[in-house]
Amino acid sequence: MACVANTKFRKVILDIDGVIWISGAPTEGAATLLDKLRRHGINFCFLTNDCTAPKAKRQQVLAQAGVLATDQIVTPADVTREWLKDTNAKAILYLGAPNTLADFTNKGLVRDEGPVDAVVIGDLFAHYDRYLLQRAATAVMEGATLVAMQRNAYWSDGIQQYVDNGFWVAGLEYVTASKALVMGKPGPLAYLCAMKLLDRMTSTDHSLTTFVSDDITTDLRGAKDIGLTTIYFGSQQNLPRWIDYSAKDIVDLGSILIGHAHD
Numbered sequence: 179m180a181c182v183a184n185t186k187f188r189k190v191i192l193d194i195d196g197v198i199w200i201s202g203a204p205t206e207g208a209a210t211l212l213d214k215l216r217r218h219g220i221n222f223c224f225l226t227n228d229c230t231a232p233k234a235k236r237q238q239v240l241a242q243a244g245v246l247a248t249d250q251i252v253t254p255a256d257v258t259r260e261w262l263k264d265t266n267a268k269a270i271l272y273l274g275a276p277n278t279l280a281d282f283t284n285k286g287l288v289r290d291e292g293p294v295d296a297v298v299i300g301d302l303f304a305h306y307d308r309y310l311l312q313r314a315a316t317a318v319m320e321g322a323t324l325v326a327m328q329r330n331a332y333w334s335d336g337i338q339q340y341v342d343n344g345f346w347v348a349g350l351e352y353v354t355a356s357k358a359l360v361m362g363k364p365g366p367l368a369y370l371c372a373m374k375l376l377d378r379m380t381s382t383d384h385s386l387t388t389f390v391s392d393d394i395t396t397d398l399r400g401a402k403d404i405g406l407t408t409i410y411f412g413s414q415q416n417l418p419r420w421i422d423y424s425a426k427d428i429v430d431l432g433s434i435l436i437g438h439a440h441d
């Protein structure tokens with residue numbers, strides 16, 4: 179039977195790593211919770227800052243683990259694709275994982291030489307090239323927009339922290355004396371892209387959408403800044419006062435989103 183426990187939580191955006199996926203495996207109870215959300219008519223999607231792999235790969239791994247339907251993930255590549263379209267970019271330079279390029283643009287937009295409208299920084303760790311970095315810096319200093327698919331200092335798999343793309347973005351900002359436009363969380367475009375997927379933006383009241391994450395300073399802060407309701411997922415105590423709810427595990431999260439009465 180479909181019933182809605184609490185109209186406050188009709189639309190929910192969830193972070194992936196550290197919430198439904200921890201250290202390479204689904205969080206215990208995640209698949210069950212997602213089934214319950216569906217049964218209770220709660221519209222949800224996922225918003226990740228992962229730009230290391232193509233979305234199809236991530237979808238496949240999650241689906242094999244029984245975690246979700248495949249069309250519910252928003253990645254930094256999706257946000258970048260929308261931005262490139264909206265700004266009518268004609269030429270870009272891309273520094274990142276080659277296998278994620280097809281998720282946001284066609285090869286025709288990528289230029290090996292000549293001026294570009296934007297320099298897009300993705301996951302550069304395994305693809306660093308000094309010549310490309312030099313070209314990127316020069317292009318930005320000549321007027322190209324510096325676009326960061328995400329700018330996190332670290333990412334957490336729910337257990338451990340790893341150095342993230344902000345390493346490259348901050349370096350380019352430093353040498354070009356400019357500030358990157360951030361596509362992923364905490365940039366507002368990321369949440370708006372996920373909200374568009376959820377409800378085609380029929381409502382302008384962002385507090386009707388709830389965002390769940392284990393990351394306070396990047397994910398939840400960005401969500402709060404554009405007016406979303408926030409749920410912290412994790413075991414940290416003494417949370418900032420602006421966080422609306424906190425769930426220590428999947429059962430707790432289910433209780434907040436659905437309530438005990440409808441389990």
Ligand SMILES: [Mg+2]
Pocket residue numbers: 193194195196197334391392393
């Ligand atoms: Mg996370």
